[in-house]
Amino acid sequence: MPQLLPSTPLCTAAPMAPRTPGAILSRRASVSALLLSPWLMPGLGAQTLGPVPAVGGGAVQGLQLATLWPLGRSPEGFWVSEKFDGVRAVWDGQLLRFRSGRTIAAPAWFLSALPRVALDGELWLAHGAFDRLSGVVRQTEPDDEAWRAVKYLVFDAPGHTAPFARRVAFLQSTVAEAQLPWLIPVAQREVKDARVLDTLLRDTVRQGGEGLMLHRADALWQPGRTEALFKLKPEFDEEGLVVGHQAGKGRLWGMTGALLVQMPSGQRFALGAGLSDAQRRKPPPVGATVTYRYRERTPSGLPRFASFLRVREAE
Structure with missing residues (x-):
């Protein structure tokens, strides 16, 4: 498999080889779609896997979640992709759902053309467009025109029995066969060492990306947080529950000075x-x-230099 050179950017408009899904998409999708698929693994396109049985009609049966990447660790044995700041969406072959399990009200044309296999990915518009995307995909009545700009970036086949490297091949084959401009496989590649990984992270962030995802190539799919899937960002993020408000002082008199937030660990x-x-x-x-x-984090586990990012909309 090819290895990333330090000078290789995360997003590039270089033409793709005809055998990759990116080349098929280039004839049908916008330029923005082309910029997402420079990492498709050339050695995997010819492999095929059996379809993943559709779940259909049930709530999401667990998600694979990422753990924070230990700085300085070698990425050998992992495949690396961009971490997109989108809305997590799981397709069970019949319904598209948020990570909470609630159904996403996407247009019929968007859903009816999707493959009848289980997919996991992110709904995405563009770098820095999360708020606009959230407004589109959370409407109870879909806005057809707004949805035309939404891409479904798929990065896994949940529940598939094959290792991740073969699941990637399956996704590429599935997407190529579907030939939908809004369905795009997240590009994956190998990185040879921690130095190149750091260079790639800086290049990704410079181009507007949020960070990187690292998935062990030989790992089987399983829900929850494991040693198979990691995220790497210049800043970490986390979600917490608002349990109170602290009154502001000075210029902030009469307003909220701070939110009292409870972390997943129970600390506040x-x-x-x-x-x-x-x-x-x-x-x-x-x-x-x-x-x-x-x-x-502080020695006690509290976040250091924490900054509010957004409210997670109810799903």
């Missing part, structure tokens, strides 16, 4: 950085789930 901390004045006047209510970014 004050989150004030990143809140706009409008959000301080009308803060996320108690019970809301918020996303915050941070650089590192």
Whole structure:
């Protein structure tokens, strides 16, 4: 399999080999779709796997979740892809669902053409367009025109019995056969060492990306957090539950100074950085789930230099 050279960018408009799904998409999709698929593994296109049985009609039966990548670790044995800041979406062969299991109200034309196999991925518009995307995909009545710009970037076949490397081949083959401009396999590639991985991370972020995902090539699919799937970002992010509000002082008198947030571990901390004045006047209510970014953790496990990012909309 090819290895990434330090000078290889994450996104490139270089033409794809005819055997890859990217080449098929280039005849049908917009330029933005082409920019997402420079990493398709050339040695896997000819492999085929049996279809994943559709679940159909049930709630999402668990998701594979990422663990934070240990800095300095060698990426040997892992495949690397861009981490897209989109809305997680699981297709069970009949219904498209949020990670909560709630059905996504996508247009009929978007859903009816999708392959009748289980897929996991992100609904995505563009770098820096998460809020606009969220407004489109969370509507109870889909806006046909707005959905025309939405891409479904698929990165796994949930429940498939094959190792990840072969699941990637299956996704490429499935997408190539479907020939849908909005269905795109997330590009995967090998990275030879931690130095090249760091270079790739910096290049990705410079181009507007959020970070990288690393998936062990020989790992079988399983739900939950495991040693098979990792995320690498210049800043980490996490979700917490708003359990209270702290009153502001000085310039913030009469507004919310900070949110009292409970972490998944049960620990609590004050989150004030990143809140706009409008959000301080009308803060996320108690019970809301918020996303915050941070650089590192204190010895006690609290996030250091935490900053409010957004409220996670109910699903």
